Amino acid sequence: xxxxASFDSPAENKKFAEKFHFNFPLLCDTDRSIxxxxxxxxxxxxxxxxxGVVIDxxxxxxxWHARVDARAWPTExxxxx
Amino acid sequence: MLNPGDKAPDFTARDHTGKSVKLxxxxxxxxxxxxxxxxxTPG
Numbered sequence: 001x002x003x004x005a006s007f008d009s010p011a012e013n014k015k016f017a018e019k020f021h022f023n024f025p026l027l028c029d030t031d032r033s034i035x036x037x038x039x040x041x042x043x044x045x046x047x048x049x050x051x052g053v054v055i056d057x058x059x060x061x062x063x064w065h066a067r068v069d070a071r072a073w074p075t076e077x078x079x080x081x
Numbered sequence: 082m083l084n085p086g087d088k089a090p091d092f093t094a095r096d097h098t099g100k101s102v103k104l105x106x107x108x109x110x111x112x113x114x115x116x117x118x119x120x121x122t123p124g
Contacts, residue, residue, distance in 0.1 A: 002113045003102070005094070008120045013097035016120035025096035026120075037090035039082040040116040047118025055089040055112040059104070062111070064083045070117050081111050 002074050005029050005040075006048050039064070052077070 005027040006013065013026040027034060029048070035041035040051035052068035054077060055061060063077070083089075089112075093103040104112070 001107050001110045002115075005114060005116050006118065006120055010095055010097050010099055012120040017097045025098075025100070025102050027092075027094040027096055027102060029092075029094055034090075034092040034094060035116060037092065038114070038116070048116035050118065051116045053083065053089070053112075053114040055104070055107075055114065057109050057111055059089050059108065061083045061085050061087045061089055063085065066082065068115060070115065074113050074115055077113050081113075 002078070003027055004074075005034055007032055007035060007041075039066075054081075 002024040007029050009030060010028045013028055017026050029035050032041045035048045038051055038053055040048040042049055050067050050070055052065040052073050054063040091104045093101060096102050
């Protein structure tokens with residue numbers, strides 16, 4: 001399961017999803033609560049950091065990366081699972 | 082930051098279609114969660 005997340009509104013993320021034909025949910029973390037919990041909100045004046053997280057089947061963190069390549073990483077990591 | 086073995090913080094949010102999504106929905110599945118700064122900015 002892939003989930004994208006940013007601090008953008010649903011309207012902004014809908015455009016993004018349609019442009020790139022994403023077939024997974026883009027979370028609209030407008031209050032930055034998820035970003036804060038996952039260490040992706042270091043600078044509240046800016047957008048989310050490009051943090052990548054893998055959560056295992058037991059709901060525990062398997063991997064946490066401070067910076068990932070947004071285009072390549074989700075598909076790369078899926079191959080390793 | 083989070084470390085391997087930490088409990089993943091639960092969350093509930095709206096997705097881009099307005100649907101409510103929570104981490105607990107994916108119990109038993111591996112979840113890949115990635116953050117990006119702004120919709121439609123190159124990586």
